[in-house]
Amino acid sequence: MSNQALIIIDQQQGIDHPKLGDRNNPSAEIVILKLLKQWRDKSLPIIHVKHRSKDRESVFWPHQEGFDFKLGFEPQNGEFTIEKKTPCAFTNTSLLTLLQKHNINSFVLVGVATNNSIESTARAGGNLELDVNVIADACFTFSKHDYFGTPRTADEIHAMSLANLSEEYANILHSSNFLCEKPNKAKHNAPKKRGQDGQQVARPCWRR
Numbered sequence: 001m002s003n004q005a006l007i008i009i010d011q012q013q014g015i016d017h018p019k020l021g022d023r024n025n026p027s028a029e030i031v032i033l034k035l036l037k038q039w040r041d042k043s044l045p046i047i048h049v050k051h052r053s054k055d056r057e058s059v060f061w062p063h064q065e066g067f068d069f070k071l072g073f074e075p076q077n078g079e080f081t082i083e084k085k086t087p088c089a090f091t092n093t094s095l096l097t098l099l100q101k102h103n104i105n106s107f108v109l110v111g112v113a114t115n116n117s118i119e120s121t122a123r124a125g126g127n128l129e130l131d132v133n134v135i136a137d138a139c140f141t142f143s144k145h146d147y148f149g150t151p152r153t154a155d156e157i158h159a160m161s162l163a164n165l166s167e168e169y170a171n172i173l174h175s176s177n178f179l180c181e182k183p184n185k186a187k188h189n190a191p192k193k194r195g196q197d198g199q200q201v202a203r204p205c206w207r208r
Contacts, residue, residue: 012067
């Protein structure tokens, strides 16, 4: 845990464009910034992942302000920045090499969108046998229609994506596992990992 990385996905200005539709977890950015401050205070590795789209109509097209980091999420000296061109932060990037170079085999994943870049990156990390921890209240996504044309809310999309990842590819956790705050009962309280006896095992929070 002393070298556990924080990976922040796609916190760029374009993610706030109204054309993306309704989203969930309106406080996700606040939670991410709290985690970011804690990682900085502890001088732990921080990796900012930025999406560079090849589509001129994308909110992440590089030749407009939507490509830039959101205010407060700009990398600082000593932090790493990775650019990706696909949803997965491992595909055709230097992310795995970076993790290996710094002997990092565990990371905490936050950002957007839960069912897109978060899920694809978490799946890849899990398949690489890395310890992947997705913070449910520090991720968000947008409403969309499912394959059969049924409209689904952002909360529904978010929940199903986390279910896809849970236990098989990643640990799904609440930010209180790291910030030592009591989770709000109204928020997602993710299942904890289970021990050999099948009982839930709580992860200790980090204390100063």
